[in-house]
Amino acid sequence: MVLAGTEVKSIREGKVSFVDSFCIFHKGELWIKNMHIAEYRFGTTNNHIAVHDRKLLLTKRELRKLENKMKEKGYTIVPLRIFFNEKSLAKIEIGLGKGKKLYDKRETIKARDSERELKRHLG
Numbered sequence: 001m002v003l004a005g006t007e008v009k010s011i012r013e014g015k016v017s018f019v020d021s022f023c024i025f026h027k028g029e030l031w032i033k034n035m036h037i038a039e040y041r042f043g044t045t046n047n048h049i050a051v052h053d054r055k056l057l058l059t060k061r062e063l064r065k066l067e068n069k070m071k072e073k074g075y076t077i078v079p080l081r082i083f084f085n086e087k088s089l090a091k092i093e094i095g096l097g098k099g100k101k102l103y104d105k106r107e108t109i110k111a112r113d114s115e116r117e118l119k120r121h122l123g
Contacts (some may be wrong), residue, residue, distance in 0.1 A: 001032070001092050002055040004048045006040035011090055013040075016082055023056065023077035023094060025067055030056040032079060032092070054091065066096070074099045 003011075010016065011051035023032050031053045039047045058066070069075050080093045100108070 001057060002091055003037075003090055006043040006046065006048045007037050007112060008090055009040045009043075010037050010048075012084070018079050018082075020080055023079070025063075025070060028063065028067075030058055030063060030066065032056055033082070035079065056094070069096055 017036040019034075021032060021035040021037070023030055025031075032055075033053050034051060035054060036051050037048070050078060052116055070077065075096055076099055077094050078097055080095045082092045085091050087109065
């Protein structure tokens with residue numbers, strides 16, 4: 001992942017959020033969008049922007065494999081966790097997910113509602 005110096009310091013402090021973040025392909029490169037890395041509290045005028053697109057560094061083979069999967073309908077790439085490896089490099093773990101069908105969503109809502117009703121009657 002391509003990061004600025006103050007971004008790395010904020011990540012070390014745990015000031016990162018993946019809420020609503022996802023990955024897209026643009027001109028053969030993988031980019032992560034909407035990932036929030038809070039501004040470094042001791043940063044001066046050189047501080048970074050909290051939410052902007054960040055480039056992910058992958059090999060050509062990995063990029064080609066992921067791009068072929070993305071072309072299939074319903075697949076998306078999402079960030080799962082961020083960590084530092086033994087060489088103190090910031091790494092991001094990404095996952096390939098498939099969206100739910102409408103009938104799957106209905107089943108989930110139905111199960112959640114029935115569980116809520118059961119808890120309400122018992123407790």
